[in-house]
Amino acid sequence: MTTDKDTQANLLAELLGQVATGDQQSLKKLYDLTSGRFHGLALRIVRAPELAEDVLQESYLSIWRSAADFRASLSPPLAWMGLIVRSRALDLLRRRGAERVHLSDPLDELAEDTLEGDSPDPEQAADASQQARALHQCMSQLKGAQREVLSLAYLRELSHGDLAEQLKLPLGTVKSWIRRGLDQLRICMGVLN
Numbered sequence: 001m002t003t004d005k006d007t008q009a010n011l012l013a014e015l016l017g018q019v020a021t022g023d024q025q026s027l028k029k030l031y032d033l034t035s036g037r038f039h040g041l042a043l044r045i046v047r048a049p050e051l052a053e054d055v056l057q058e059s060y061l062s063i064w065r066s067a068a069d070f071r072a073s074l075s076p077p078l079a080w081m082g083l084i085v086r087s088r089a090l091d092l093l094r095r096r097g098a099e100r101v102h103l104s105d106p107l108d109e110l111a112e113d114t115l116e117g118d119s120p121d122p123e124q125a126a127d128a129s130q131q132a133r134a135l136h137q138c139m140s141q142l143k144g145a146q147r148e149v150l151s152l153a154y155l156r157e158l159s160h161g162d163l164a165e166q167l168k169l170p171l172g173t174v175k176s177w178i179r180r181g182l183d184q185l186r187i188c189m190g191v192l193n
Contacts, residue, residue, distance in 0.1 A: 009072075009077055009078070011033075012033065012034070012078065013070070013077050015027075015029055015033075016030065016063075016067045016070045016077055017067075017070075019063065019064060019067040020067035020068040020070070027060070027064055030060075030063070031060055034078070034081060035060075037078070038056060038059060038081065038082065039052055039053075039056050041082060041085050041086065041089070042055035042056055042059070042085055042088075042089045045086065045089035045090065045093070046089050046093060051092060051096075052089075054092060055085065055092055056085070058088045058091075058092075059081070059084050059085040059088045062084050062088065066084075071144065071145065073168070074144075074145050074149075074167050074169070075148055075166075075167060080148070083148070083151055131189075134189055135189065137188075138184075138185050138188035138189055139151070141184070141188060142181055142184060142185070145177065146177050146180065146181040147181070149163060149167070149174060149177045149181065150177075150178060150182070150185075152166070153178055160174050160175050
């Protein structure tokens with residue numbers, strides 16, 4: 001017995017397959033069916049309607065470009081697209097944070113002499129930013145399935161058992177993918193740092 005949720009997931013997976021072939025009408029249908037939900041997600045993260053619109057635009061552009069990477073056997077379509085929207089929203093917040101840092105540099109230099117705080121110094125912040133870029137670069141080198149499992153495990157804080165259940169994969173497979181992915185990330189991060 002198929003539920004409405006199964007029917008919707010099948011329709012979205014089919015549309016993503018058509019988007020992967022370059023079908024613009026399928027992208028429009030996909031947008032019409034899902035943009036309301038994802039606009040809400042983006043809005044909860046960025047907290048500004050105009051920024052949420054930017055996130056949505058970037059997200060559907062990413063979906064257009066990477067639809068061929070979608071695997072229904074690994075993740076439901078809404079979860080896969082939701083991860084893209086969340087990533088784009090967080091990327092936007094990081095970029096805007098970096099812009100604000102540059103705008104406040106003169107004030108920081110003036111206040112540095114008179115104010116003391118327990119916040120990390122600029123060198124630590126720059127190091128953390130560099131590490132985040134390196135991690136993003138290393139994550140992009142992982143295979144699609146491995147990258148998706150690691151992202152779901154750490155960004156959504158899902159347990160191995162929850163991942164296996166959600167992705168309909170054996171628990172051992174999920175654990176192996178996570179272990180191998182983490183090993184590859186450690187090696188990659190060691191080379192970049």
